[in-house]
Amino acid sequence: MEETRKKRIFSGIQPTNTPHLGNYLGALRNWHRLQEEYDCAYSIVDLHSITVRQDPVKLRAQIKESYALLLAMGIDPDKSIVFVQGHNPAHAQLSWILSCYTQFGELSRMTQFKDKSQKHPENINAGLFTYPVLMAADILLYQADLVPVGIDQKQHLELTRNIAERFNNLYGETFIVPEPYITKSVEKIMSLADPAKKMSKSDENPNATVTVLDDRDTIMRKFRRAVTDSGCEVRRGEGKEGIENLMSVYGAVTEKTFEEIEKEFEGKGYGDFKAAVGEAVADSLLPMREEYKRIIADKAYLERCMKEGAEKAFAASRRTLRKVNKKVGFIDL
Numbered sequence: 085m086e087e088t089r090k091k092r093i094f095s096g097i098q099p100t101n102t103p104h105l106g107n108y109l110g111a112l113r114n115w116h117r118l119q120e121e122y123d124c125a126y127s128i129v130d131l132h133s134i135t136v137r138q139d140p141v142k143l144r145a146q147i148k149e150s151y152a153l154l155l156a157m158g159i160d161p162d163k164s165i166v167f168v169q170g171h172n173p174a175h176a177q178l179s180w181i182l183s184c185y186t187q188f189g190e191l192s193r194m195t196q197f198k199d200k201s202q203k204h205p206e207n208i209n210a211g212l213f214t215y216p217v218l219m220a221a222d223i224l225l226y227q228a229d230l231v232p233v234g235i236d237q238k239q240h241l242e243l244t245r246n247i248a249e250r251f252n253n254l255y256g257e258t259f260i261v262p263e264p265y266i267t268k269s270v271e272k273i274m275s276l277a278d279p280a281k282k283m284s285k286s287d288e289n290p291n292a293t294v295t296v297l298d299d300r301d302t303i304m305r306k307f308r309r310a311v312t313d314s315g316c317e318v319r320r321g322e323g324k325e326g327i328e329n330l331m332s333v334y335g336a337v338t339e340k341t342f343e344e345i346e347k348e349f350e351g352k353g354y355g356d357f358k359a360a361v362g363e364a365v366a367d368s369l370l371p372m373r374e375e376y377k378r379i380i381a382d383k384a385y386l387e388r389c390m391k392e393g394a395e396k397a398f399a400a401s402r403r404t405l406r407k408v409n410k411k412v413g414f415i416d417l
């Protein structure tokens with residue numbers, strides 16, 4: 085009888101600044117939910133983060149903070165592999181190999197590369213250009229079937245699929261070709277200060293993002309100030325992108341549909357609605373904040389989890405790397 089294998093999930097998050105509601109609703113919340121049904125590997129992608137200059141002291145703290153947050157969210161290190169990307173050297177190794185099977189033209193078309201090079205014209209480094217190859221290596225190393233992400237990562241996922249198919253065509257079945265796992269209603273949470281822009285960790289306006297560690301007062305204040313329109317009806321429509329974004333957030337945390345939300349706030353103004361969104365978000369993040377405080381204070385536990393995570397990640401990826409080495413003609417000792 086053929087052995088049945090649980091489907092594999094891989095996803096990653098950069099340890100740059102505290103994760104915000106977009107990261108949480110668009111991706112992280114699914115990570116926690118998926119671990120019951122799938123074999124999951126989740127990574128804090130420190131290697132990716134240095135494609136933009138980082139302060140080393142801050143980066144080190146943020147790697148720990150992001151790692152602790154994943155645990156605080158309910159990702160269980162006994163059920164899932166939770167690890168720091170740089171702790172498994174196989175990522176950088178496979179990334180180099182795959183970069184020799186990725187075309188310059190393909191990488192030049194990546195919108196994230198174009199955006200980031202515009203934002204940092206003084207530092208358009210080679211790592212920024214080959215960033216999606218490292219991301220492909222992350223995913224393909226673990227033979228992931230599904231990759232839970234927000235819509236902004238879809239293009240990178242398509243490239244990953246192309247690289248995997250190209251390699252498989254040249255050398256025979258080597259990699260599983262992964263599918264994106266994107267939740268439609270929260271695929272892109274927008275900035276609270278400008279509903280035309282996605283909520284982003286690098287936004288310099290502190291009112292644009294709500295982080296998962298913000299306290300209740302801060303959350304309430306940021307939602308109260310959220311940019312909407314001059315109307316007063318809580319519904320979707322032309323020119324109402326700010327309200328629609330708040331409806332997406334509210335819907336995601338309360339599990340209500342757009343229709344239910346429209347009904348709930350019929351005849352009420354934006355003030356009431358924004359307060360309700362703030363309350364709902366603050367309530368939903370509270371248990372995680374409490375748990376986070378406990379975990380980040382327990383240095384020994386964090387270190388032990390990181391170490392075990394690194395070992396498990398290495399063990400889970402070794403087979404793929406050996407297979408690839410063999411196929412391209414390297415000598416495996």
Ligand code: TYM
Binds near residue numbers: 112270282
């Ligand atoms: P990162 O760190 O920018 O974001 C982490 C996750 O959050 C999602 N996301 C959003 N979702 C909805 N609305 C938003 N405004 C929003 N902003 C961010 C992202 O889509 C992502 O899922 N390159 C990746 C990290 C990575 C990775 C991987 C992901 C490295 N290797 C392998 C998956 C698989 C990144 O920079 O995510």
